Amino acid sequence: MKLGVLKESKEKEKRVALTPELVKQLIKKEFEILIEQGAGDESKFSDSDYIAAGASIASKSEICNTDVILKVNAPTLEEANLMKNGAISISLLYAYTQKELLEVFKTKQISAFAMDAVPRISRAQKMDALSSQANLAGYKSVIMAADALGKIFPLMMTAAGTITPAKVLIFGAGVAGLQAIATAKRLGAVVEVSDVRLETKEQVESLGGRFLVVEGADEVKTEGGYAKEVSAEFLAKQKKLVEDKIKDADIVITTALVIGKKSPLLVTEEMVKSMKSGSVIVDMAVESGGNCELSEFNKTVVKHGVTIIGESNLPALLPINASQLYATNISTLLLHLANKEGFKWEMEEDITKGALITHQGELVHEFTKSILS
């Protein structure tokens, strides 16, 4: 079977779907691999690295003519139209935002798998691109915030006086939040954390963070490890609890996500006004509406003396590691679904069912159907 890797075209995207290392591993399994010219340049993998690993370099149209087309971001309409009928596409599709693309997939009988829809079950951990990328994003959020802050993180006792540690407040202790806690602690900050899921308290504490308990938090429902939407009453109590903490924080990092919903608003303009001049907010949820009222998509703005970073693609700022991990995720999914002879199409199997969006001219994914209907 022939696999093709397209060069990413989204603005500021620097990742690539396969690294030379993973090309080598797939070639051992007898796949033939074509890489679009320059696809790895921004992640520092050159065409000659891919050739040395056993791949061939090809044009966009040649890649689109392969059996399975691999990407980080969803294919563009132009790319989808170039694909042959019955091809297979694997990418971070976010299908519910891709109505027009899904129509092309249906017309051309393209089977599309979404990396973002791989179920978060233990069997699929190695395929979990959302987690691998969020982990790196959590790290980078702290590094960016540290860079924008005119202060250091650790306690420092010098002959000229003592510098007190920076205070970091983190909302959401999921994958991104936990890595942000670990990174901020390693740099020497004092870290406080708020999450609606009380079950994260132990994990936060094991990383050296202080968990802020909202009264009534033990009643918050979860589904598959994800928080369900909480009541307005809960959010009001949480707001009261964090208001004082925010006044004191040097850095606020927000990662609060409720799957399938707009992100909860946690940092209001009033709260930003109450913060110290020079402090920094990183709103990691900016793409799904934002946790901070004043964050702007893909921009860094200064409002009321506070720097607010709204970067939506933090993993692309660490393209080497992000591509390495993504390449492992996508290859593991591919090897789960297929061998050199072709795809197995086990339609009732959890991972296939969870990640397959379009097949044989139909939209087959229930969650995507429910959002688009």
Ligand code: NAD
């Ligand atoms: P996750 O599902 O693992 O974690 C989200 C956490 O938010 C959960 O622990 C949940 O309980 C918590 N939460 C929900 N409502 C909350 C509230 N009101 N207060 C406090 N916590 C609340 O998700 P993740 O993989 O860690 O990703 C977190 C966010 O970061 C998502 O919005 C994701 O889209 C975003 N993200 C952004 C980038 C970027 O580059 N900006 C990269 C990766 C992920």
